[in-house]
Amino acid sequence: MGTGRFYITAAIDYPNALPHIGTAYEKIGADVIARYKALCGLDSFFVMGTDEHSANVEKAAEEQGVSPQEFTDSVAPKFLEAWRTLGIGYTSFVRSSSERHARSVQDIFQKIYEKGDIYEGFYEGWYCNSCERFFQQKDLDGELCPTHRRPVEWVKERNYIFALSRYSGRILKHIRENPGFIEPESRRNEMLSLIEGGLEDISVSRVAKKWGIPLPFDSSQTIYVWFDALICYLTGIGYSDDSEMFARYWPADVHVIGKDITRFHCAIWPAMLMAAGIPLPKKIWAHGFVHLDGQKLSKTAGVMVDPVEAANKYGADALRYFLMREIPFDRDGDFSWAKFEERYAADLANDLGNLVNRVIAMIGRYCGGKVPQPSTLQPIDAEIAELAEQTVKNAGSAIDEFRLSSALVEIWAFVSRCNRYVEETAPWKVRKEGTKERLDTILYVLAEAVRIIGGLILPFMPRTADRICQQLGLERDSGHLRRDALENWGRVAPGTRVREPQPLFPKMA
Numbered sequence: 001m002g003t004g005r006f007y008i009t010a011a012i013d014y015p016n017a018l019p020h021i022g023t024a025y026e027k028i029g030a031d032v033i034a035r036y037k038a039l040c041g042l043d044s045f046f047v048m049g050t051d052e053h054s055a056n057v058e059k060a061a062e063e064q065g066v067s068p069q070e071f072t073d074s075v076a077p078k079f080l081e082a083w084r085t086l087g088i089g090y091t092s093f094v095r096s097s098s099e100r101h102a103r104s105v106q107d108i109f110q111k112i113y114e115k116g117d118i119y120e121g122f123y124e125g126w127y128c129n130s131c132e133r134f135f136q137q138k139d140l141d142g143e144l145c146p147t148h149r150r151p152v153e154w155v156k157e158r159n160y161i162f163a164l165s166r167y168s169g170r171i172l173k174h175i176r177e178n179p180g181f182i183e184p185e186s187r188r189n190e191m192l193s194l195i196e197g198g199l200e201d202i203s204v205s206r207v208a209k210k211w212g213i214p215l216p217f218d219s220s221q222t223i224y225v226w227f228d229a230l231i232c233y234l235t236g237i238g239y240s241d242d243s244e245m246f247a248r249y250w251p252a253d254v255h256v257i258g259k260d261i262t263r264f265h266c267a268i269w270p271a272m273l274m275a276a277g278i279p280l281p282k283k284i285w286a287h288g289f290v291h292l293d294g295q296k297l298s299k300t301a302g303v304m305v306d307p308v309e310a311a312n313k314y315g316a317d318a319l320r321y322f323l324m325r326e327i328p329f330d331r332d333g334d335f336s337w338a339k340f341e342e343r344y345a346a347d348l349a350n351d352l353g354n355l356v357n358r359v360i361a362m363i364g365r366y367c368g369g370k371v372p373q374p375s376t377l378q379p380i381d382a383e384i385a386e387l388a389e390q391t392v393k394n395a396g397s398a399i400d401e402f403r404l405s406s407a408l409v410e411i412w413a414f415v416s417r418c419n420r421y422v423e424e425t426a427p428w429k430v431r432k433e434g435t436k437e438r439l440d441t442i443l444y445v446l447a448e449a450v451r452i453i454g455g456l457i458l459p460f461m462p463r464t465a466d467r468i469c470q471q472l473g474l475e476r477d478s479g480h481l482r483r484d485a486l487e488n489w490g491r492v493a494p495g496t497r498v499r500e501p502q503p504l505f506p507k508m509a
């Protein structure tokens with residue numbers, strides 16, 4: 001272990017509005033996977049960023065009377081702050097207006113141009129400034145963008161065109177030969193039928209837009225914002241400034257994206273990479289949408305949840321748990337405050353919080369604050385040890401397959417079993433009526449179970465895992481919560497001094 005690497009990305013967001021619950025959901029999911037891979041001993045690298053050369057950004061800047069660069073310079077720190085609050089542990093954050101990114105984009109553009117797959121031509125079509133894409137008449141909803149329900153504009157200009165159509169066959173072949181390339185399966189089928197219908201060449205430069213990266217050989221035009229944004233995945237691992245690092249991490253193991261941008265990632269992006277002579281990513285994972293009380297999120301309709309506000313009120317880990325538990329990573333799901341509060345009280349405060357609290361308190365009271373020395377395990381103890389081992393395996397394979405909600409279901413079944421074990425073994429009775437050996441063994445089993453639960457929840461709830469570690473008296477970064485340590489029963493050393501129990505999830509007023 002330790003030599004392998006894992007490269008994951010989340011989508012690069014427009015910074016004209018702060019992250020909403022759907023954006024947060026995606027980043028948390030990617031963060032869970034990235035953290036899990038690190039616990040498995042892989043060199044896990046996680047890139048995200050902001051897609052700044054957008055008409056949305058230009059418009060927001062104009063409304064505030066500042067330049068687009070001044071505008072993005074003022075909002076980018078707010079994004080970083082929001083991600084910090086939510087416990088997103090990205091390795092590299094790419095702002096697409098950065099100089100290192102401009103060099104990546106111009107380099108790729110030049111390569112594809114020299115290969116002859118970018119040509120000058122005349123382009124016309126309906127354009128939605130919010131999607132930043134052209135539409136054919138048949139794809140419009142009357143005269144409106146089908147996604148944004150806003151009027152599209154007719155654009156007709158002389159610009160540079162990417163010969164996407166030349167790549168249809170190769171992309172189709174790749175998708176068919178690599179069933180894991182696009183997941184879940186519903187998205188792969190969607191993309192297959194889209195590409196089977198044939199891909200058309202797309203315009204990759206704009207004349208009228210000043211806010212953007214200029215073409216390397218024609219500064220009167222700027223590079224199409226999607227062509228620019230996708231390349232953030234390369235910039236983040238050093239494409240333009242650290243070739244050794246780039247060679248280490250590329251190709252990406254997975255791009256995590258929303259299902260609304262699969263066309264860009266599954267058709268345009270592979271074609272760009274093929275044209276530039278760069279290997280394709282191993283997987284594109286398209287998650288579903290978060291709805292609020294059954295309604296589509298919408299700023300204009302006031303259907304919104306501010307993830308930072310939720311995290312400030314309940315703790316980021318509670319929000320992370322809820323989103324990952326309630327909304328499976330491969331389909332749409334629903335956020336509701338009532339359900340959130342229910343799970344907070346039942347799963348977190350009651351099941352997990354009480355278990356940890358009782359175990360730490362009993363070790364404090366019955367064992368002088370030190371993890372006791374166990375004797376021979378009885379069948380009921382061995383059952384806990386075996387279930388722990390099984391849960392580590394099952395939750396691990398669930399995360400490997402991005403079934404994040406299933407992983408939590410497995411983990412919580414173990415938490416519940418441990419709570420029942422406390423009731424069944426009744427240490428408070430054993431203390432009065434049983435032997436010290438038996439009491440010590442039960443409490444050792446529970447200390448171990450709590451350590452393993454700490455490691456299991458770490459990818460989902462990093463701060464809570466940290467607090468469990470602290471209360472158990474385990475040193476931070478001592479490796480007790482790593483995947484290989486979770487597979488080994490008996491890692492907590494007898495004699496370890498536990499701390500004062502602190503409630504992990506305080507009751508909400």
Ligand SMILES: [Zn+2]
Binds near residue numbers: 130147
């Ligand atoms: Zn649109």
